[in-house]
Structures are given as structure tokens and as C-alpha cells.
Amino acid sequence: MNESPMLMSAPAKLNLCLNVKHRRADGYHELDMLNLAVSLCDTLEFMPAKTIEVSYKNLAPPKFDLIAAAANAYAQKSSKQLGCRIGVFKRIPEQAGLGGGSADAAAVLRLMQAAYNALSSSALFEVARSLGADVPFCLYSLACRVGGIGEKLKPLALNNTKLWFLIIKPKEGIKTAELFSYLKLPVEYKNINLAERALINGDLKTLGEQLGNSLEPAASERLPKIRQYHGRLMEAGALGASMTGSGSAVFGLFKDEAAAKSAQSKIQEAAFSFVCHSL
Numbered sequence: 001m002n003e004s005p006m007l008m009s010a011p012a013k014l015n016l017c018l019n020v021k022h023r024r025a026d027g028y029h030e031l032d033m034l035n036l037a038v039s040l041c042d043t044l045e046f047m048p049a050k051t052i053e054v055s056y057k058n059l060a061p062p063k064f065d066l067i068a069a070a071a072n073a074y075a076q077k078s079s080k081q082l083g084c085r086i087g088v089f090k091r092i093p094e095q096a097g098l099g100g101g102s103a104d105a106a107a108v109l110r111l112m113q114a115a116y117n118a119l120s121s122s123a124l125f126e127v128a129r130s131l132g133a134d135v136p137f138c139l140y141s142l143a144c145r146v147g148g149i150g151e152k153l154k155p156l157a158l159n160n161t162k163l164w165f166l167i168i169k170p171k172e173g174i175k176t177a178e179l180f181s182y183l184k185l186p187v188e189y190k191n192i193n194l195a196e197r198a199l200i201n202g203d204l205k206t207l208g209e210q211l212g213n214s215l216e217p218a219a220s221e222r223l224p225k226i227r228q229y230h231g232r233l234m235e236a237g238a239l240g241a242s243m244t245g246s247g248s249a250v251f252g253l254f255k256d257e258a259a260a261k262s263a264q265s266k267i268q269e270a271a272f273s274f275v276c277h278s279l
Contacts, residue, residue, distance in 0.1 A: 005087070008111055009041040010103035011141050011279055012092045013134060014165065014251055015244045016199065016207070017192045020214040022185060028149045029180060034195050037141035038165060039276040042104055045087035046111040057089045062101070066131065070105035071112060073127050078118035084111070093272050095173020097245025102134035109139060134245075141279060145196055161202045163278040164260045166233065168270035169249040170225040176246040179219055187214040208240025208253045216243040223248055229270065236263035 017034040024030055044067075052071045054061070067086060075082040086108065092100030106128060113124055128135040133150035145154040190212035198206035220227040226243055229250040233241040237259055238252030249272070254260040260275045267273065 003047065005045040005047045006111055006114065008044050008046065008107045010044060010092075010100075010107035010138070011037040012040040012098040012100060012103060012167075012276075013137060013141075013244075014038055014167075015097070015213060016211055016242070017190045017195050018213040018215060018245070019189045019192060020183065020185065020187050029183075031147065031149060032192055033146040033150075034192050034199065035137050035144050035146050036163070036199075037138075037143075037279045038167075039279060040092055040098070040167065040274050042092050042100060042107070043089040044104065044107050044111065046108075046115070047085045048115045049083040049085045050081070051083045053083075053085045055085075055087050057087055059090045062094070066101040066105045067108050070108040070127075070131055070135075073130060074109055074112040074119065074124075077123055077127050078116065080116075080118055082112065082116050082118065084108075084115070086111075093169055093173075093249070095175065096169050096249035096272070097174075097243060097247045098167070098249055099134040099138055099245065102132050103138045103141075105131050105135050106138035106141075109135075143199065143278070145192070156196065156200055158200060158278075159202050163204070164254045164257050165251045165276055165278075166236075166238070166254060166260045166263050166267075167244075167249055167251045167272070167274045167276060168229050168233070168267055169272040170223065170229065171271040172223055172225070172248060174219055174223060174247040179215060179222070179246045182218050182222070183215065184218070187217070188212070189214065204239055204253065204255060208238070211240035211242040211253060213243045213245075215246055219243055219247040226250055229267075232267050233263065236266045238263065
């Protein structure tokens with residue numbers, strides 16, 4: 001009898017706050033972020049195998065397949081011949097700042113660990129770090145204060161209140177490396193300490209006021225729709241709005257699901273539009 005594949009969701013991430021602090025000696029930028037995982041998810045089907053095979057169910061494969069890279073990195077770290085067959089159903093758009101590729105890579109690491117249990121927790125985290133700045137956060141998908149270039153995680157204890165968001169994105173995307181190359185420091189900071197307390201306490205009004213992203217002005221210069229979409233979300237009743245990651249997706253925080261869906265009905269021009277909640 002054939003075994004059933006393991007299924008795993010790969011949640012997108014939102015940067016409620018993203019402050020770029022300074023450029024480090026190694027060329028990377030030191031970041032201070034407040035991150036959430038949300039219910040916009042890719043889905044991965046996984047079966048153990050002798051080799052590593054990845055198939056995309058609803059899209060062409062990307063030029064660089066981070067899913068295959070994650071499976072290979074896990075196998076190499078374990079020093080064993082470990083393979084898998086993975087089927088991917090994509091919902092998270094690319095070049096959006098939503099961490100779709102990182103979420104998929106993290107899901108692969110969790111699936112490989114569930115199937116083979118070949119790495120310690122610390123070794124698994126090391127592999128996540130090697131794959132990309134957002135992969136460590138996506139490995140756990142908990143509300144976190146995130147520092148460094150994404151590897152310093154402080155999980156936050158939240159109440160069970162769901163936060164509701166509308167995410168919208170223009171057809172055009174933004175490449176992260178290009179955006180950082182345009183960035184001129186210093187940039188505006190948001191009060192992440194205040195935002196963190198508001199998130200923990202469920203204070204939506206204060207949280208909405210403190211949403212912000214140091215990269216948004218530079219991104220809006222190159223893609224004015226980001227600024228326009230931010231404004232449209234506020235006009236539609238958002239408590240606050242911001243770009244996530246390096247864009248080009250913009251999200252609004254709403255008081256409840258009905259308010260988010262009402263805003264979605266008012267904003268028809270976005271190429272991508274999705275109502276979701278915090279996990």
C-alpha cells in the first residue's frame with residue numbers, strides 16, 4: 001500500500017515594523033523588525049525518496065529553487081544520503097516581501113526533520129540561517145522581535161486575538177538587493193518597542209499607528225503604486241498600513257474580518273489581494 005504524502009503549510013510573514021539601523025562591516029544591514037506569520041500559505045506535499053525532486057503544481061519552477069536548495073542543505077548537514085519528492089502549490093506571490101521562498105524552504109527543513117530526525121535543533125537552525133535572512137523566522141513562524149540580518153529571534157507571547165489584514169500587491173515586484181543598493185542612510189525609524197507592547201497587549205489602535213518600514217520611501221520612489229496602495233488602504237478604513245519586507249506588497253491592519261473584506265471590495269485595482277489573519 002502506498003504511503004500518503006506529508007502535507008505542510010508554509011505561512012507568509014508580515015513585517016509589522018522594519019527598521020534599517022546601519023550598514024555593517026560585512027556589507028549587510030543591521031535590522032530591527034517585528035514579524036508575524038499569517039494565514040496566506042503555500043502548501044507542500046512531501047514523500048521520502050532516494051533523490052531530491054521538486055515539482056510545482058501551479059507555476060513554472062523559479063530560476064533558483066530554494067526548496068531543492070533546502071533539501072540538499074539538510075542532507076549535506078546530516079552527512080547522509082537523504083532524498084525527497086516535493087510537490088508545491090504556490091499562493092504567496094514572488095517579489096512581494098512576504099517571504100514566500102523562505103517559508104517554503106523552512107517548511108522543507110521541518111518536513112525533512114519530521115521524516116529523518118537527522119539534525120539537532122541547533123544544527124537545523126544553522127541550516128536555516130545559511131539559506132536566507134527570513135528562513136530562521138519562517139522555521140518557527142511565531143510572532144517575534146527579529147534582529148541582526150534575521151537570525152536573532154525573540155518570540156513574543158500574544159493573547160489569542162486574531163489580527164486581520166488585507167494584503168495587496170501590484171503586478172510589478174521589487175528585487176531586494178536592488179532596493180538596498182538604492183537605500184540612503186540614515187532612514188526614519190518607527191518605535192518598535194511601542195509596537196511590540198501594543199502587539200502583546202492587543203492594542204490595535206497603537207499598533208496601527210506604529211506600523212512602518214524604513215524601506216518603503218525608497219521602494220515607493222521606484223514603484224509609486226506602493227505609496228498609492230498605502231493610501232488606498234488607509235482610505236478604506238485601515239488602522240494602519242505599511243509595506244512588508246522589500247515590497248512590493250502593502251498590508252493594512254483592520255479591526256476585524258468584516259472590515260478587511262469591506263476594504264478588499266473597495267480596492268479593485270490590485271493585481272493580488274488577500275484577506276488573512278495572524279497565526
